[in-house]
Amino acid sequence: MKKSERLNQMLRFINQKQQFTLQDLMQEFHISKRTALRDISSLEEIGAPIYAEYGRYGGYHLLNQMTLPPISFNSQEIYALYFAMQALRSFSNLPFQVSLHSIHEKFINALAEKQRQHIERIQDRVTFRHTEQIKESAHLETLLLAAIKNEVLKVSYQTMHQKSTRSIQPIAIYAMKGYWYCQAYDVTKKAYRVFRCDRITTVEITNIEPLIDLKEINVHNAHSLWKPSEKAIQFKCLINQDGVEHFQQQHFPSMKLITESESTYIVGSYEPTELEFIVNYIASFGKSIKIVEPNILRELLRKYYIDLLDNL
Structure with a gap:
């Protein structure tokens, strides 16, 4: 990593922590003690309000939060962001109903001319073969926000054979093979379930107290909540x-x-x-x-x- 880029990231790091040690900088940026000391001097030279506190429990403190410079990306990071955007193109539904076309236009217009040329060459050299989204999922934003806020929802769920009303506590949403899925705790049945989001036809926020604590549960380990019934x-x-x-x-x-x-x-x-x-x-x-x-x-x-x- 170039020094200018490292200093930029270091500014954001210490602005968030407010209090830090040389060891913190060494571990976070994989640098030596000598380099960490030089970087602190460089930050002080550009006006970062840092002061040292000596003694057994000493370290560095930030007098007040700084106004940080705009985030800048190197070429490799720009290419990675572009690839990530292309991966979303197959979904007509996205949480928060963000216009991917609008984001793409702003992204391209913000690039330097040379970077824009490289992106155009990538378009001619790389093809993204997507599994197209099969059915619309109208309530992705509500499901995701409920998972973030730890809320219980009352939903109507339509399968091929029946329609039912459930009270669920969403855990996470994910996309697979052209469908969006919602991992949730079924409050009614007191069991972990996975719901096809396109089959959720109505959603209503309730005042029901959540039954599980989501602090330790995420999209990767939610399946651990699943348990078979006695009739399985x-x-x-x-x-x-x-x-x-x-x-x-x-x-x-x-x-x-x-x-x-x-x-x-x-x-x-x-x-x-x-x-x-x-x-x-x-x-x-x-x-x-x-x-x-x-x-x-x-x-x-x-x-x-x-x-x-x-x-x-």
């Missing part, structure tokens, strides 16, 4: 390497991979109401999967393929 049916399927790759692309908290005698299996459970879901999911593996148990699941998959043949 256990299943086990043998898969080959193609099946492993398919599983890694799409799986659910009710299932996991295990290895036995050098063979790989999917083991898990499904609820009696999820027969259509589990059959469709297993069928998506094609020839890379073989049902070990239960027998009823094997029969349902066989019926599924017979029905497909009848429709040819």
Whole structure:
């Protein structure tokens, strides 16, 4: 990192901390003690109101918060931001209903001429193949804000067969294979659930007290809240390497991979109401999967393929 760039980041770092030590700077910016001392001198020269406090518990203090210079990005950071924007192009719905076209125009117009030319060359050299968003999700902003504010929502949820009203506490939202999903705690059923956002037709903020503390829960570990019901049916399927790759692309908290005698299996459970879901999911593996148990699941998959043949 160039010194000018490091000093710029250091200004923001100490402006946020207000009180810091040489060790803080050394760890944050991966620099030596000598370099940290030189950087502090450089910051003082450009007017940063820093004073030293000596003694066993000494360090550096900022007299008052500073007006910071505008954030600047190097060329590599600009390219990374451009790539990130391209990854959003396939979604017609985004939280907060931000206009991606507007952001793109402002981004391009803010670049230096040479950087703009490089971005144009990237457009001619890189293609982004997206999974297009399949259905509109009208309530992404409300769901995300509820997760941030730790609120409980009353929602109408429409599946293929029925419409229900739920009270849910959103945890996080994520996109996968053309759909938006909401990880949530179902207050009504006292269970962790994942909802397809496009199937949420109405949303209403409630005064219901949240049942779980989200401080330690995030989009990455929310599945740990999931627990099968007493009626859940256990299943086990043998898969080959193609099946492993398919599983890694799409799986659910009710299932996991295990290895036995050098063979790989999917083991898990499904609820009696999820027969259509589990059959469709297993069928998506094609020839890379073989049902070990239960027998009823094997029969349902066989019926599924017979029905497909009848429709040819």
